[in-house]
Amino acid sequence: MLKGRAFKFGDNISTDLIVPGRLAGLRSNLPELAKHVLEDADPTFAARVKPGDFVVGGSNFGLGSSREHAPLVIKMAGVSAILAKSVARIFFRNAINQGVPVLICDTDQINEGDSLEVDLAGGIVRDLTSGKTLTFGKIPPVMLSILNEGGLLPYIKKYGDFKL
Amino acid sequence: MGKTLAEKILTLKSGTDARTGDIVISKVDLVFVQDTTGPLTVRQFMESGIKSPAQPGKTILFIDHAAPSPQSALSNDHAFLRQFAEKSGVKLSDAGEGVCHQIVAESYAKPGDVIVGADSHTVTAGGLGAFATGMGSSDVAIAMALGKTWFRVPDAVKVDIRGKFHRGVSSKDLILHLIGKIGADGATYQSLEFSGPAVAGMSMSERLVVSNMAVEAGAKVGLFPSDAVTRDYLAAMGRASDYQALAADPDAQYQKTIEIDLNALEPTVSRPHTVDNTATVTQLKGTRVHQVFIGTCTNGRVEDLALAASILKGKKRHPGTRLVVGPASKAVLLEAIQKGYLSTLIEAGAMILPPGCGACLGLHQGVLANGEVCLSTANRNFKGRMGNPESFIYLASVATAAVSALTGEITDPREVL
């Protein structure tokens, strides 16, 4: 069971808003880069987020560049899962490859600061603040097995190849 | 039942009867990274425990995004990539050679290839009929290690293109219009497949513009058939033997068909801060522009510089508008020098950048001031993209960009051409 608070973001949160290109010089210094997580979307996020919290986006979360640094700095901030109405293709794979669950659900039902509880296996998000229960779409089996190993690298280290 | 282009290519490369929705493991013909995604990819490759790349001759490290380097941290990343290339035997395309996607089109991509790059605009090579897609560094590191990756065979959307471009209207307007119509997530997880009677008349340069921006509608790939235009382009690049004809079957199944009538197409501009926030140039006429940027993997080819030079010849840029021009590759730069386009542009007041990404991603070579507007021929106008979240980026064709450099405000190229 994952537990934390909701940090709400709007539609079309691009990878430039998550980790801007102008900070490319920090990409080989991940702890420094991570201090800027989501800076251009909400400059106060990095200081407020606590381990276990959730990033809650709107539609097309993570569009844009293929930089895996985007889900990586979100993971480094201690975020336990990303919830969104829909998510861009490359970001979706990248987040799973980093071992960060991405849950597709109706995030309009969630308010900023709500306490959430996520039951990954059961496919359920409980909003403890509003009392609402949301269901999220199934993660495709191949991605689920990668997620279960904690990401693509641990998966390949274990199996040595893709096992479909 | 017939197959879409995506199904055909993935059938060939996976050795299975690949159908929409299937998960397949596909052979990868080319793997590449660039200098802002490459260091992480290489570290992940090293961590994977797999000792050497599956196909070093088909693995390329490009130094193009911050080339030449504007800061020591990036110089160290470049040095790291160079060392890895030397140790592992993979190819290096160093600073000054140009943008990865342009070089992949010029020298590597073949119709029917599967190409993965650690850069979202890897889709560009779809113009040559290659199933080319951007991925993150974990996926690319593993593709580099194993020579294969997994894909969900995408649903295909057929874009049926008819009619003729009016003067002053180009394939950039076509793709901006399409993205405005279907939205920035209008083709997420899907393959955009371009066909219809107008396609045969579109040059490779025009096709590459369209495929390049397929990802801005969320698409996994943006595919053109491989035909006489592809054959002639490959021959001109000295790669005639890389050609094979490739087209979707006439009875292929599409998730939907979108029709585009070029006769009705107007010069189109994307307003800040999303690519699908489009308007016609007429609606934006008079918007003050502080910088015009002509270049990038979208519109930094010889045809683009030729068009800009023809518009700017014998004229001067507006004194309040900086004009930054970035040739996409060394080959483009050389040809533009030989044909005199560069002197024309410089005389008109342009600054010429070295081949590479230039001002596109906000690292250097044209960062905007607070409140400034850039009219750019690139593919992305996200907030902060060009280095300053307090600035504004409009995307347009080369024709619109060049005429606007003369007037200092967004201007309809049809008034001049």
Ligand code: SF4
């Ligand atoms: S030119 Fe711009 S869009 Fe193209 S690869 Fe470089 S940074 Fe990316």
